[in-house]
Amino acid sequence: MTLQYLLPVALILSACSVQSQSQKGPVPAVVEVPSRESQVQFETYVDGLDEPWGFVFTGDDHMLITEKKGDLRIFADGKLIGTPVANIPTVNSGGQGGLMDVALDPDYPDNKWVYLSFSHPLEGSSGPSMTKIVRGRIVNGAWISGQTLFQADSEDYVDTGFHYGSRITFDDAGRLYFSIGDRGLKEQAQDLSLPNGKVHRINRDGSIPEDNPFVGQENAAPTIYSYGNRNPQGLIWHPASGELWSTEHGPRGGDELNLIESGKNYGWPDISYGINYNGTILTEYTALPGMEQPASHWTPSIAVCGLDVYTGDMFPEWKGRLLVGSLAYESLRLVEVKDGKYLGESEILKAEGRIRDVTTGPDGAIYVALPDSIIRMTPAVD
Ligand SMILES: [Ca+2]
Structure with a gap:
């Protein structure tokens, strides 16, 4: 489907620059x-962490927590276990890399599979790296039965x-859906x-799902679901609507909320509401034919990271809303x-700290990862 689809788009692009000018700014920035x-x-709720990146509940008062530097921590019966999980894969924790997300199998109570994403180094713990997805089980504090996915x-x-x-x-x-950012090589998001x-x-x-x-398709990776995504650090399946939502970092401005759909092109770097970090123009287009608009965008950037759907009962009127974390604004958005x-x-x-991840807990409270802790949010008592 896509070669037929891409080639006409390339032709339309050159023919339609006047029309696309009039399409500028069809999606207003978040203001109110x-x-x-x-x-x-x-x-x-959990103290003494070192840059938690992702976390998941394995039961009431039980969690698995990743630390960017490469440790997987266990929180059990309300206590952080001192020794990290042994034998997890080696990560390249340079720059923005590290041990990143952790997730449980939808049938975790039966099969105990735990999924990890991380910046995998080809050799040792530095040098060329790429996002890798594995699963394994944790038995007696050690990672076993590891599989590369x-x-x-x-x-x-x-x-x-x-x-x-x-x-x-x-x-x-x-x-299983997972995101890989452009690795700082923006043109490759379209390849x-x-x-x-x-x-x-x-x-x-x-x-790979058929x-x-x-x-x-020739010269296309069969695992790809969507493309033109700059750096999605929020990705969540909405259980009520069946929609896949993503938040991705823009450059300077242009952080996006996207409804991710099969085979679609989200435009990076050809369209963006952002500009280069040095203030120069990145692209003159905010909209082009064949490329999806975000559902909304944050300009200026709030540095979106961490995304969940609120599914608890503690805040009944918030059910089904998205919880969006922000690093730069130290803000949690509903x-x-x-x-x-x-x-x-x-x-x-x-303003409690940079927010890296957020999740609804089994008790219906909202849990948020800050730079060295996880906090628990509950309804205010008058
Ligand atoms: Ca986009």
């Missing part, structure tokens, strides 16, 4: 962000320390033969979406 901070209170070709490993993406989520059929700048979809055992959009559209947002936490 009322505060609902007074509706919540919070307490420290996704690993890029070694010639596609790169020496930058940027934009690993790395979020993992599962849909209701149990298929379907390369793994970076994409959202990927695989089965839980690492096999209905993936680029299966059977975002309302409906039928794939952005409806608005409010701020429910501010």
